[in-house]
Amino acid sequence: MALQFPNPSRSYDASRHCVCFWGYDNSREITFLVDEAMLRNLQPGVESNERSILGAFDQGREKILEIAKKLYVSGPQNRYSIS
Known part of the structure; x- marks a missing residue:
């Protein structure tokens, strides 16, 4: 099974x-x-406040998930930074 994102949280x-x-x-x-x-x-x-930052994430969600899938390697690591 590949990396999945069933939880939108x-x-x-x-x-x-x-x-x-x-x-x-x-x-x-x-x-x-x-x-x-x-x-x-x-x-x-984007402004430096929680609402604006979360809004930017929501608008770029599909692109961010694509990046996360490319970054992820199955193994012991369980935390990744996207920068």
Whole structure:
């Protein structure tokens, strides 16, 4: 089974300035962190607040999931950063 994203949940981590979301490889949960700089590349002019950053993530979700699938390698690692 390939990496799947059945759960649309995402959250903003203010201390890390990133959005976290989760994928699943069978029963393994994989955490992905997308930093604000990456989101600004996808949507220039986004403000530095939770609502704007999450909105930028939502608008770029399909592209971000494509990047996550390419980045992911099955194995012991369970956290990936997208920047």
